[in-house]
Amino acid sequence: MTGRDGGEAGLPRITFDKVEKSYGSTLVLPPLDLTLEDGEFTVLVGPSGCGKSTTLRILAGLETLSGGEIYFDDRPIGKLEPKERDIAMVFQDYALYPHMNIARNMSFALRLARAPKSRIDSEVNRVAEMLNIAHLLDRKPAELSGGQRQRVAMGRALVRDAGTFLFDEPLSNLDAKLRAKMRTELAEMRDTIDKNMVYVTHDQVEAMTLGDRIVVMNAGMIQQQGTAEELFANPVNRFVAGFIGSPSMNFLAGEITADRVQGQGFDLPLPPGLAERAGARAVEVGIRPSSIVLEGGAPIQLRVIVSEYLGAQSVLVTRCGNVDVLAEIASVDRIPSGQTRDFGVRTEEIMLFDRATGARI
């Protein structure tokens, strides 16, 4: 029923060509161009309402295109029904069929496709073994815990053996501990299963740990795409810089004078070249919490408001002028709250952003 005659090796390269979505006169997704290489684990990440889920649902065929076209290799699929796209999807809310037991949930697609019973059984058992849910096959979804349901939802997609897997925030309903566990398992699965995977999340930790390629979206626009390292080390604008990394980057308003940047409560030297590139203009100074140190670096005075002890690391909420600045430092001594003291900034890690456009300088 689907064009899978190409066999396992023939995973499609997915291309979004000026894909557009609007509801009535409201444009929710401005023309979007994106290419996902075959076999890649792509993560679409962004704050809620940024269009990442819409993009995924358009790819799934659950939403119609308002403009543009999606290609699997050279084949346009924008008008095809979901079942003709060779795609399996894991839903955020699991969406298990409550009246079927787990085995029947997982085999639903194969049964619809009238696959031979022996193949259905072996596929269901194989996937159930892999996901550690073989002992649950006779149960109904209501008798399962959240984490187990999540596995079943994944199992249902995996049984399909489709070329492309879509994940719509699959871990967002789990508690923190389980989420971390499932994230690890997903990362493991990513390496063992050779499929196209497109994963939507608002959690940048999931994005960074799972994605071969991370696509950061905001307000329907792709801000930047690349590997986790690229995005962290070289964000193209203030949004990406603030979104990627935890705790998130500090931004301080400042002015460039000669080779220094000054603002309320700070006066920092800039690495060679950066000041010239910036020229004299209003900027936002981006400092990662990890760039602030207790010893060395360019001096800055910060008043400690709260000290969050996290074990080996402590996150200090400090104030510089009237802006909160987070500092991530090794927990050597407990630093009392309310104290104003000297910190250091690793100036080579400072980033500058145009205050008007947000673009990286």
Next chain:
Amino acid sequence: MPRQNPAFYALLAALIVMALGPIVLMLGNSLKMNVDITSPTSSLLFMPTLRNYETALCDFLWYEPEHIRRCDKTFGRALVNSLTISIISTGITLILGCMAAYALVRFRFMGRGVTSLGTLMVRMVPPAVLLVPVFGIWTFQFGIDGTIGGIILIYVAMNLPFVIWILQSFIVQVPIQLEEAARMDGAGPFRTFFLVVLPLIKPGLAAAAIFTFRVAWNEFLLANALADRATRTVPVTIVNSLTEYDIDWGLIMATGTLLAIPPILFTLVASRQIITGMTAGAVKG
């Protein structure tokens, strides 16, 4: 009010007598001979007999009761007619109703809101208003007066709006993600509906079935106008047996008792389907 108050119990007793009295009276009289029923010294002490039931059901008995000289098939036939008409019309109403309700809830088409509201408005028309036009159309245009099919048709038309309306509220509660999941799994609209949605609205179907069955079973006005001798339902037959020459009270009471049994059985069976939490475990709450 304190529960110990005797007035409270007196009130309860009065309500129970009012509710059960007629039924007990009907049941009691159905077990009496006509002589006992009409005698001025009517009492609770009498020789119970099944004669009235034998007379009503003479057509279906495997033996021939000696008190019956000629078997009058009227009541037996009416029971069969009532069962046939009620069951078939309930079935058709549910099948059409659930599909119409699904379309109204899930598909976007022009005039959806008007259709949805319109179906309910139709329900507001009292059957008495329909009586004359329906009789005219059924008799002179369709020529289906006096047929079981004709009565089934009007019952389906009468019950459909309410069933559509009741099922809409059940279908709305089925999480849309389930249908999307089914679409991803390769199901078209029909298989999505029959394999995923329908099993989940079973409680709604049961509620609608109880309602539809009872309306069809009890309906008198239209059946009286449309039915002929051979297609009369039980309510019509009972009323028609109250003649100026003879009223067989015992037989009427027995038929009345028999009339009460099927809806009770049907409700007992159907109400077992009415359980909550059908969609538990489908999506994260």
